[in-house]
Amino acid sequence: MRLDRPDRTALRPAPAAEWAAAQVAGVRDSPAQRIALLDRTYRGPWGRAPRHLPYRRAALSFMRWQLGRGVLNPPAARPPGSPWWRAVNDRLLRDGCEAVARAGGMTGKPSSPAVRLWDGFVAAPTARNWYRAHNASIVSAYLAHRDLAAREPLPERFFLNVVLLRVLYAHALVAAPRLALGRLAPLGRLLGDPRLGMTGFYLSLGRVLPDRYPPRAEVRAYLAHEHRLGRLLDYGVIQPRLQSLYEWSARELTQPELCELVRDGNPVYAWAYADRHVWAPPAGPLPRALAWLTASRPVSARCPPAGCRPPSAR
Incomplete structure (x- = not known):
């Protein structure tokens, strides 16, 4: 058939x-x-x-x-x-x-x-x-x-988190533009429309992940070679609102367990919380300016307590 x-x-x-x-x-x-x-x-x-x-x-x-x-x-x-x-x-x-x-x-x-x-x-x-x-x-x-x-290899586990936060953020551009872009919220639905080419930037991930599987270098090596625009997106725009993004997504998708994959604004899917330093934003005026320009309003409600409990193993 x-x-x-x-x-x-x-x-x-x-x-x-x-x-x-x-x-x-x-x-x-x-x-x-x-x-x-x-x-x-x-x-x-x-x-x-x-x-x-x-x-x-x-x-x-x-x-x-x-x-x-x-x-x-x-x-x-x-x-x-x-x-x-x-x-x-x-x-x-x-x-x-x-x-x-x-x-x-x-x-x-x-x-x-x-x-x-x-x-x-x-x-x-x-x-x-x-x-x-x-x-x-x-x-x-x-x-x-x-x-x-x-x-999965350690670098691949890092990238699994990058993939997830990117797809959640692309959704928020359309459905929660104030959360995603703050003062630039009017641009959200246009930038996130899956029928247009811009969404491919968030979802193709060719500029941030290694070209072949399995990855052979250390995480730091990939971060050093990440495309500048992608790095600014991940660390200047998405990272400051990561906790709120996961909590909003958990409600939007009715999947409270999603909150188990983030802790204090750090992705922890198959990733140790103790290694959260990889999510720290780079220093410099441009990431700070982007974070200020796109600062979101606080979310009005958090995930249900059962959905926000920390994973048993870190």
Whole structure:
């Protein structure tokens, strides 16, 4: 059964979650077919979804970057890919396929809250709905695969945190521009629109992460070579509001466990709090000026206490 033009009669009796899982299983060991499957999810169950298709731009940018690094390579490849990245990509593809199948008439309850958000995007394709669905899948995968993350090389674990804070920030540009940009809030929805090219800057990450997997240098070496604009974004704009960003995202996505991945404004996903010095902003007038210019208002409510408890191990 093809996702872009399935047989309508055959589509209806099948459980959507099972069908989606089968679609992902069929492309699991082919990075190129993974991208093709992602592309088809934005074309809808019958191959024509003009209101949804523009949103594939950001999703494909993020995934092409993954393919280029080799993190989606099958285990038998030389070099093999990353079990963590493959698992996270599986989740994103599966949730998207399930939502498309449900839109086409397949039966069954959504397999996760993230699928319900994808249903919302299918029904009303807006930038905010796209981010809610996309980031709910990403955050769910982050939380579900902490064991795999802990097995990644130390530099890669640092970059997993960079990826997460970037995708959360891109969402806030659209849905909470005052939090994201402070005085520059009117620019937020334009800068964060996933249909436009600027979002690719946040989600492709080619200017900050190493070109190939696994990374072979130390974290400090990568920081020294990070693209200047990306470094200013991470440390001058995002870092000062990181705690508030994670707390807002936890509420927006209804995933309070997300608060376990930040502590005192420092990312701690598979990363020791004792090593938080890597998140310290660089000295200089420009980062300070950006932090002042984009300073956000304090959030009005924090995560539920159960969601803000510190992880048991640091």
